[in-house]
Amino acid sequence: MIPTLLIEAVATEVEAAVKDYKLSAENQDDKKVTVYRQHIPNDAFEDDSYYPLAIVSYQDSTDDENGSTATIGITFGVYGEDKNAWRDLLSIMERTRQRLLIYRKLDDRFRLILPSKFETIENQPYPFWFGYATLAYTIAQPTEELAGDWQAIMEEDNA
Known part of the structure; x- marks a missing residue:
């Protein structure tokens, strides 16, 4: 189905953007950014070191006379007791932003529509930092x- 294919395409680009980037995490040094599809699986909650992370999730689809669009949200999170850990968050976000702007067409089927939006919140839940x-x-x-x-299309999407 289109939402799952789009999530996978965006998640693959996020992984490429942060593949060589390592950060400290809870009780761990030099941990790679984990990119989750749609949500953090329950088994990941058993391990308290799932930060740094990016969660790529489907938000909605819109159809009108001009075509169809899907909105994808990405939640970025890092852990850092250092007061400058917000820099790690912004670095992951900027690497992702630049990668998605350079590679605007994904899987030869999904094209990024501008404007895109990357943001943080003012009151971060220290020592966690989110964007x-x-x-x-x-x-x-x-x-x-x-x-x-219809039937052939649905079978093809499930392949």
Whole structure:
């Protein structure tokens, strides 16, 4: 299905953006950024060192006469008792922002629509630091002419 394919495409780009970046985490040094799809799995909560992280999640789809779009949210999180840990957060966010702007078309099917938005909140829950991105991508819009191919389309999306 389109939402899952888009989540995977964006998550793959986030992973590429931060692949060589390592940060300290709770009780761990030099931990790579973990990129989760849609949510943090329950088993990850058993290990308190899932930071630094990025969660790529589907927010919504919109259809109108001009086409269809899907909105993807990314939550970025780092852990740091150092008062300058916010810099680590911004570094992960900026690496991701630049990568997604350079590679605007993903999987030859999803194109980033500008403006994109990357932001933080003023009152961070120290020692955790969070930032967010909101991204819109063009997605395919089904038409009435595809009604006869509905079953084949659904089988193809599940492959």
